[in-house]
Amino acid sequence: QQPVQSPQAVILREGEDAVINCSSSKALYSVHWYRQKHGEAPVFLMILLKGGEQMRHEKISASFNEKKQQSSLYLTASQLSYSGTYFCGTEQPQGSQGNLIFGKGTKLSVKP
Amino acid sequence: DGGITQSPKYLFRKEGQNVTLSCEQNLNHDAMYWYRQDPGQGLRLIYYSQIVNDFQKGDIAEGYSVSREKKESFPLTVTSAQKNPTAFYLCASSPTGTGRSEQFFGPGTRLTVL
Numbered sequence: 001q002q003p004v005q006s007p008q009a010v011i012l013r014e015g016e017d018a019v020i021n022c023s024s025s026k027a028l029y030s031v032h033w034y035r036q037k038h039g040e041a042p043v044f045l046m047i048l049l050k051g052g053e054q055m056r057h058e059k060i061s062a063s064f065n066e067k068k069q070q071s072s073l074y075l076t077a078s079q080l081s082y083s084g085t086y087f088c089g090t091e092q093p094q095g096s097q098g099n100l101i102f103g104k105g106t107k108l109s110v111k112p
Numbered sequence: 113d114g115g116i117t118q119s120p121k122y123l124f125r126k127e128g129q130n131v132t133l134s135c136e137q138n139l140n141h142d143a144m145y146w147y148r149q150d151p152g153q154g155l156r157l158i159y160y161s162q163i164v165n166d167f168q169k170g171d172i173a174e175g176y177s178v179s180r181e182k183k184e185s186f187p188l189t190v191t192s193a194q195k196n197p198t199a200f201y202l203c204a205s206s207p208t209g210t211g212r213s214e215q216f217f218g219p220g221t222r223l224t225v226l
Contacts, residue, residue: 002154030211041202041217042155049212087154091211098162098210099145099170102155 001026003090005103012078012110020106022088023070031064031071032089032100035082042087045073075108083110115139118203118218125190125197126226133188133221135203141216143209144186148172149200149220158201161186162209190223198225 003024010018022031030049034042048064048071059076075082085107089100116137125131137144143162147155157170161180175194180186186205190197200222204215 032211032214034215034217039220041219044214044216047212047214089155089215098143098208098212099157099160100211100215101157101171102147104152104154 001092002101003088003103005086005088005106007106008104009107010109012108014080014110014112015077018075018078018108020073020075020086020088020108021070022072022090022103023068024090024092026069026090026092028064028066028069028071028090029093030091031062032091033062033071033073034087034089035084036087036105037084045086078108078110080110080112083108116203116205116216116218118201118221120221121219123221123223124226125223128192130189130191131223133190133201133203133223135186135188135218137184137186137205137216137218139205139207139216140183141205141207142183143206143213144180145204145206145215146170146176146178146186146188147202147204149202155202158188160209197223199223 006021033045036042061074064071085105089102119134145160146158159178161167177189203218206213206215
């Protein structure tokens with residue numbers, strides 16, 4: 001039931017936009033997004049809840065399509081600080097007890 | 113400052129030895145988690161605890177053990193039964209044990225088996 005993230009890696013120039021997708025074969029209660037810099041702890045970006053609204057954090061926004069069981073993270077006018085690996089964590093209704101199942105990550109590199 | 117701490121940052125052990133990784137939080141969170149991270153694999157759940165004196169196995173619990181005697185502490189023991197223990201270990205906590213709360217991660221412990 002591990003969600004699938006795409007693309008696996010993306011390289012951007014500063015100021016460009018990017019979209020990272022997270023798809024599940026199971027129904028989802030919620031989707032979390034985290035960003036991790038190399039050798040550091042993941043940092044929370046946002047949660048999208050079933051029936052909830054699209055979330056936004058500065059120039060990063062995300063959507064959650066419950067019917068398609070997928071979420072997308074939108075990075076607008078990317079900055080050098082956006083570089084890192086982005087993980088989605090999904091909460092599935094059955095058997096998860098509120099725990100998250102994480103995707104394998106999308107490595108984002110922003111170049112000057 | 114409130115937060116979650118892990119120690120040590122780097123740990124080396126010989127094959128056949130048990131080793132315990134520390135995780136402490138002063139956020140007054142009920143839920144705590146241990147994840148293992150390998151290159152290209154994302155985060156995989158080892159154990160979790162939603163309340164003191166109770167914990168449950170995650171997806172890859174074999175070769176690991178935990179205890180939750182205090183709300184703020186959730187140590188992880190990597191036993192000699194763990195076949196491939198070299199990895200980056202992350203501890204996290206959350207206000208509640210549901211997916212509606214964000215998880216706060218510690219800085220991690222990088223374990224290397226020699």
